[in-house]
Amino acid sequence: xxxxxxxxxxxxxxxxxxxxxxxxxxxxxxxxxxxxxxxxxxxxxxxxxxxxxxxxxxxxxxxxxxxxxxxxxxxxxxxxxxxxxxxxxxxxxxxxxxxxxxxxxxxxxxxxxxxxxxxxxxxxxxxxxxxxxxxxxxxxxxxxxxxxxxxxxxxxxxxxxxxxxxxxxxxxxxxxxxxxxxxxxxxxxxxxxxxxxxxxxxxxxxxxxxxxxxxxxxxxxxxxxxxxxxxxxxxxxxxxxxxxxxxxxxxxxxxxxxxxxxxxxxxxxxxxxxxxxxxxxxxxxxxxxxxxxxxxxxxxxxxxxxxxxxxxxxxxxxxxxxxxxxxxxxxxxxxxxxxxxxxxxxxxxxxxxxxxxxxxxxxxxxxxxxxxxxxxxxxxxxxxxxxxxxxxxxxxxxxxxxxxxxxxxxxxxxxxxxxxxxxxxxxxxxxxxxxxxxxxxxxxxxxxxxxxxxxxxxxxxxxxxxxxxxxxxxxxxxxxxxxxxxxxxxxxxxxxxxxxxxxxxxxxxxxxxxxxxxxxxxxxxxxxxxxxxxxxx
Numbered sequence: 001x002x003x004x005x006x007x008x009x010x011x012x013x014x015x016x017x018x019x020x021x022x023x024x025x026x027x028x029x030x031x032x033x034x035x036x037x038x039x040x041x042x043x044x045x046x047x048x049x050x051x052x053x054x055x056x057x058x059x060x061x062x063x064x065x066x067x068x069x070x071x072x073x074x075x076x077x078x079x080x081x082x083x084x085x086x087x088x089x090x091x092x093x094x095x096x097x098x099x100x101x102x103x104x105x106x107x108x109x110x111x112x113x114x115x116x117x118x119x120x121x122x123x124x125x126x127x128x129x130x131x132x133x134x135x136x137x138x139x140x141x142x143x144x145x146x147x148x149x150x151x152x153x154x155x156x157x158x159x160x161x162x163x164x165x166x167x168x169x170x171x172x173x174x175x176x177x178x179x180x181x182x183x184x185x186x187x188x189x190x191x192x193x194x195x196x197x198x199x200x201x202x203x204x205x206x207x208x209x210x211x212x213x214x215x216x217x218x219x220x221x222x223x224x225x226x227x228x229x230x231x232x233x234x235x236x237x238x239x240x241x242x243x244x245x246x247x248x249x250x251x252x253x254x255x256x257x258x259x260x261x262x263x264x265x266x267x268x269x270x271x272x273x274x275x276x277x278x279x280x281x282x283x284x285x286x287x288x289x290x291x292x293x294x295x296x297x298x299x300x301x302x303x304x305x306x307x308x309x310x311x312x313x314x315x316x317x318x319x320x321x322x323x324x325x326x327x328x329x330x331x332x333x334x335x336x337x338x339x340x341x342x343x344x345x346x347x348x349x350x351x352x353x354x355x356x357x358x359x360x361x362x363x364x365x366x367x368x369x370x371x372x373x374x375x376x377x378x379x380x381x382x383x384x385x386x387x388x389x390x391x392x393x394x395x396x397x398x399x400x401x402x403x404x405x406x407x408x409x410x411x412x413x414x415x416x417x418x419x420x421x422x423x424x425x426x427x428x429x430x431x432x433x434x435x436x437x438x439x440x441x442x443x444x445x446x447x448x449x450x451x452x453x454x455x456x457x458x459x460x461x462x463x464x465x466x467x468x469x470x471x472x473x474x475x476x477x478x479x480x481x482x483x484x485x486x487x488x489x490x491x492x493x494x495x496x497x498x499x500x501x502x503x504x505x506x507x508x509x510x511x512x513x514x515x516x517x518x519x520x521x522x523x524x525x526x527x528x529x530x531x532x533x534x535x536x537x
Contacts, residue, residue, distance in 0.1 A: 062092030066081060073510055075399035079426060087101065097418065098423075126240065137153060137326075142470075153326065185493070190525060190527075192498040199338055209295075229324070229327060273320070328514075332515050342524070345387070398427065398472075401463070407419060431464070496525040
């Protein structure tokens with residue numbers, strides 16, 4: 001009887017004992033977990049950082065297969081991937097680990113909060129060949145040499161004060177160009193001109209005079225120099241196989257890409273050596289060189305002579321690297337901006353009319369040829385400034401900026417960026433981000449009419465020149481020339497599309513090298529404007 005009762009009681013208690021034991025085990029595990037987290041781990045320890053999200057990668061090639069999908073250019077394809085994987089995205093192109101930043105918020109974290117950590121520049125194999133091992137400004141290693149040369153170029157050519165003092169030279173070259181263009185358009189009335197090539201010729205004239213001065217180079221040699229430099233710009237987009245597999249000597253031999261670069265560089269080097277020797281000879285013959293006659297080559301030679309026995313000596317290779325940097329970066333990008341601005345105005349006749357009325361209202365009655373577009377005048381050309389800003393948003397001349405690199409592992413908002421990661425800032429995508437811009441795929445200069453947003457690196461949704469320590473030093477120089485040239489094109493000519501083409505039919509295809517250019521040259525029909533008073537709306 002007692003045994004029976006015990007058996008029944010045991011059967012009734014069994015489930016409760018099982019539940020109690022399970023509760024005991026769970027409680028023990030919970031307490032051990034709390035002890036491990038709170039007692040063993042310091043309360044202030046952050047959660048383990050993780051790598052940014054990104055698409056799956058294949059062995060060897062990494063994510064190159066994703067980039068090859070479709071026919072989009074890199075800045076467009078990276079924008080599409082970012083829509084899927086997020087504004088900070090991890091990729092691998094061949095051997096190169098990459099992080100792509102595609103939003104203003106993340107760009108601000110990298111370029112402001114952690115700017116010092118990402119102030120280094122990855123030296124592409126192609127850039128190493130072209131710029132004498134990275135002795136220019138754009139690709140120089142972050143350190144004393146870069147700081148010194150950046151300061152030198154600010155004083156010698158690119159700074160606000162220096163650019164202002166160079167206005168007369170810019171205006172003289174634009175004046176000659178306008179005279180020639182008017183003469184041609186009157187001789188061949190109604191005939192189209194290749195505006196892209198004409199702008200290239202103007203760029204050669206302006207920059208060779210500002211940088212190289214009155215050297216012994218003839219016009220033909222200057223043209224050859226800039227033609228070679230243009231070929232280098234096209235070849236340095238950073239997505240060539242040789243750049244993506246930098247350790248592969250076999251790949252370099254198979255493709256022969258660097259062999260061609262070396263030939264181009266050798267030809268440019270010979271011209272630059274002639275320029276330097278010519279300056280040295282003239283300096284030896286002349287006792288003094290006036291400040292007005294001193295060009296950037298003279299400025300750099302002075303620096304070399306005064307620094308021979310100091311800690312950071314300047315060599316001829318350094319001088320050639322900086323000159324080449326400025327002549328390449330100081331010509332093609334501003335031409336691209338003028339091309340895109342004129343293209344958009346041709347597609348939007350109402351905007352063209354408004355821009356022309358503003359310029360002509362300001363300059364009419366001041367003579368047949370008006371090329372003096374000083375700072376005071378530019379400030380009065382409000383719509384022209386809006387067109388420039390919108391062009392830089394819509395057609396960023398450097399859509400992926402120049403990449404940055406971190407020397408040590410950095411954690412940003414919980415994401416770990418391993419050392420030696422190439423960081424790309426897709427400024428083109430930021431300029432078309434619907435979270436920051438209304439109707440971002442429409443060209444609309446008036447969007448900037450009642451906003452303080454500008455392109456000078458303070459607003460991270462608009463950074464066509466980058467931001468932070470490595471912001472483009474030629475920003476003021478380039479935009480000054482753009483405004484000068486664009487104002488004169490709008491003032492002196494009415495423009496038509498050739499062959500009765502409609503505005504909507506104008507081809508706006510892109511090609512990418514170090515800058516974003518029109519795929520096809522811009523060909524327009526210039527009609528000289530008869531200067532006189534006009535009715536302003």
